Amino acid sequence: MNVKRIVSGIAGLAIGMGVLVLGGPQASAATNFELPFPCGQTWSGQTRTNHSPQLALDLNRGADEGDAVVASASGTVSKVRNEGSTSYGRWIEIDHGSGWTTRYAHLSAQRVSVGQAVSQGQTIGNVGNTGGSTGAHLHFEQLLNGSPQKIKFGGSTILYYGTKDYKSNNKCGGGGETNPYTxxxxxxxxxxxxxxxxxxxxxxxxxxxxxxxxxxxxxxxxxxxxxxxxxxxxxxxxxxxxxxxxxxxxxxxxxxxxxxxxxxxxxxxxxxxxxxxxxxxxxx
CATH class of the missing domain: 2.60.40 (Immunoglobulin-like)
Structure with a gap:
């Protein structure tokens, strides 16, 4: 699946003191994000008003510790961090361009490095229970210019606030002959x-x-x-x-x-x- 990046807005122009100043672009449309798990899997997603940040999503399914976590969209790995027994624990951030990033937290393992290019659906880590977590799950965020946004999968905003099942369409319909998973x-x-x-x-x-x-x-x-x-x-x-x-x-x-x-x-x-x-x- 090719990732589409759409940039909207035009640079503003201002002339003052003999200097031409180019204004930044308006907020661009989101990348075509998908659920951060392999095609066809169904995960229970929970949002709540006391979550930090509030727009983040926690994802679970039965006996999920160690399950593969994949890139929600293609991009470049910008952070691979380990906060120990606090906060996000082991986590990863991917830069998707146009100000958009995604974060994947409480991982048991991180399988990418900073600066690495990743494709949509590529395994980046495994579900875990690290950091300030009381049970194995994936904490997921979508951010624009560092600010959390309401999460969308396949262009549709998830349920706020409550619990809902989501089926992954990440890299579905590829039809290739080599399975990337072992x-x-x-x-x-x-x-x-x-x-x-x-x-x-x-x-x-x-x-x-x-x-x-x-x-x-x-x-x-x-x-x-x-x-x-x-x-x-x-x-x-x-x-x-x-x-x-x-x-x-x-x-x-x-x-x-x-x-x-x-x-x-x-x-x-x-x-x-x-x-x-x-x-x-x-x-x-």
């Missing part, structure tokens, strides 16, 4: 692939994080990449209910994460009608 990137820091199976149009992977004891399943598409199509992942701990993430996604389904101390797991997924289901395995 299973490790989808599941987050610390996860390593321990098993996998091919389905027609995708690959299902089982990953494990030794530091926190969680299993993770994700299905990475190998066809129809960037276009919303049926794909799913599931994870079932023996003796417990199965958890499934399935929908019309552009790049992958999941991550589905669960602990299974002393138990076996059944895992699998699908791309369209092609499915894979394991036996109960990887016990302990």
């Amino acid at each position: 299973p490790e990137e989808a599941c987050g820091d610390g996860y390593k692939v321990i098993d996998g199976a091919n389905v027609t149009g995708g690959r299902v992977s089982l990953l494990y994080n030794a530091s926190n004891g969680y299993n993770c399943v994700v299905t990475i598409k190998t066809t129809k990449i960037g276009s919303a199509s049926d794909v799913g992942s599931f994870l079932e701990v023996q003796g417990d209910a199965r958890t499934t993430d399935r929908g019309d996604y552009g790049y992958y389904a999941g991550p589905v994460k669960k602990k299974a101390p002393g138990k076996c797991v059944k895992w699998g997924g699908n791309a369209g009608s092609s499915t894979y289901t394991s036996a109960f395995e990887h016990c302990g």
